Amino acid sequence: MKFNFLAKEKNNIVNYEKAPAFSLTSEYELYAAVVTTSLNASFYEKDTARLDRIKDLINKCDPVFVAKLAIYARNEMHMRSVPLVLIVELAKIYSGDSLISKMIVKVIQRADEITELLAYYQMANERNDIKKLNRLSKQIQKGLATSFNKFDEYQFAKYNRDGVVKLKDALFLVHPKAKDEAQQILFNKIANNTLETPYTWETELSQLGQVKFFNEAEKQKAFTQKWEELIDSNKIGYMALLRNLRNILEANVSGFHIAKVSDYLSNEKAVLNSKQLPFRFLAAYRELKALNYKYTTMLLDALEDAVMMSAQNIKGFDINTAVVIACDVSGSMQKNISPKSKVMLYDIGLMLGMLMQNRCKNVVSGMFGDRWKIINMPKRAILANVNEYYKREGEVGYATNGYLVLEDLISRKEIVDKVMLFTDVQMWNNAYTKDSFANSWNRYKKIAPNAKLYLFDLAGYGQVPINVEKNDVYLIAGWSDKVFDVLNALDDKNSALNYINRIEL
Incomplete structure (x- = not known):
């Protein structure tokens, strides 16, 4: 089954920033x-x-x-x-x-x-x-x-x-x-109601929490022993481990047990089987960064190794494919994805952007708000790169002037193969000039006719700033690194919908 990208009737619509947009x-x-x-x-x-x-x-x-x-x-x-x-x-x-x-x-x-x-x-x-x-x-x-x-x-x-x-x-x-x-x-x-109570970290800690201890030192010792026992049991799931790294450090477990946790976190098979969304690693990384325990750096390194492992299956691009990666750091991207989460759309875009940067040989990356700024980072430290971007977001302001990414390429007459924007796609021009995202792409195509544009939609509001039906423009949505599987399946005759429609019932 094949679906058209756009409604047959092209209604004149605007996005949430009152800028011209296209419906899907x-x-x-x-x-x-x-x-x-x-x-x-x-x-x-x-x-x-x-x-x-x-x-x-x-x-x-x-x-x-x-x-x-x-x-x-x-x-x-x-x-x-x-x-x-x-x-x-x-x-x-x-x-x-x-x-x-x-x-x-x-x-x-x-x-x-x-x-x-x-x-x-x-x-x-x-x-x-x-x-x-x-x-x-x-x-x-x-x-x-x-x-x-x-x-x-x-x-x-x-x-x-x-x-x-x-x-x-x-x-x-x-x-x-x-x-x-x-x-x-x-x-x-x-x-x-006779199911055997399972041995899990939740049940074990819950039972221990009901015990009355003589003093705080005795309680600390009991929790240290319990966490070491849980780690030795190998029955803590990967996500549970990610979420409990702070608790493990605070329990003052031995260096041997921290090393065991680190080895599991960075184990290739464990990482790939865990099916963690990329921002889960970032959330754990940020939680640890604020702690002053002697084994914190060991766990931070393990998380970097884990993310590198998770990126291995992403099909990047070789030295002959020029790529631009632009991350949206506008105000609307600085919204927590849920009330209980400290992760923002902003973080997800940066995380996906740095994952893709890691897999590309010929790549320029940066962020845009009021301005577009190239900030190239080393490929190795993905989580540290995201944190560095996070600290520098105020350098470009908080509008959504994505068209400036394209205008920079035009002004420098730079020919690239792929332009990737990680954004909520609520593009607008806060200078209120005639420049628009769609106009800039059409102009760029005149000097780079083979270039392709990929909009990674992180918000799903239902409009796009450009007609994705033509001119080598694609829309891909989602928060998982699996979006890159869709990216690599795309060509002139495909869409993200075709990728989904391959699924057998």
Whole structure:
């Protein structure tokens, strides 16, 4: 299936900065909105606006595309909440074949996603009576029943939480058919609340937290021993380790155990299997930078090594391909991606930009706001580079004058192959001259006819500053380094939508 990039009717629209913009098809707008959302308020949209827009776009899109987008968002972009939204909202308007159930089986990757999906189903359908999940969609029921056979006792016990919908509730509701006798015994344990308590860092620390200690020194010693025991157990997941590096340092564990943590963090197989979004490494790095412990630098080095490992699979460009990387540091990019996160869109753009810079041989990089400034960094220290950019953002101001990246190339008559902007694509000209992003690109194409422009949309607001239907302009959206897989799949006859549509149901 092939989708046009733009609506057939080119409406005269403006972006959130009141600058001229171009609209996208429903499929392209949904793609950009989905892969750039944490379902929290963005700079330009209120709390429910993004969710409402996604629901509206689902109604306008091909159901098969919506299903494939949900699978892409979960399995390749490593998003958890929004794929469940796509399932439930699509199920409201689509029935008749096995599309929904197939979609569910491919999206559900953790045991708690079974109950999370049902909780959203209950909320989305405004079920307020006693039997809130009565009359469950048959296709949702079928998909969840199949998904029950994907998990073992440890996985069920780990996520057997006291939420609005419990695993026991889900089991009774969807009636999964056990694949063998052992699975039936497991289902009986879920029903009888007799799942064995799993050995996890959460359960172990929770139990220790309930112990009364004689004094603070005794408590410190107990937590040191517990963290060392947890590290030796090799049962702390990669994300849990990233999030607990500060706690591990504060627990004053031995240098041997810090070395063990560092080795695991920078282990190539562990890094690739962890499927961490790039900004997770940055968040951990910044948390550690502020600490004054004797082993802090060892962990900082391990995080740099981990990011280098994660970048290995990114297909960069050789010495014969000239690349410009421009990171948007405007005011609208300085918005936290969620209320509980210290990470901003600004950080994500810098992180992705530095990852790509690391993989290119012939590259110039910099940042733009009121001005465009080239700030070339060494390739080795990706996280340190991001931090350096972060400290210097005020040097270019806070507008979104992306056109200046192109005007600089024109003025220097510099011919490059690829221009990449990491941005919320809310371009405008704060000097209010006739120059616009689209005009600058059209002028640049006259001196560099083979150049290609890539807009990495980090916000998904639904408009673009240039017609992406022609002149070698592409829109790619998302916060994961997997966006570079899309980049390398693009040519004159492809789009990000074609990449998603390759997914089999």
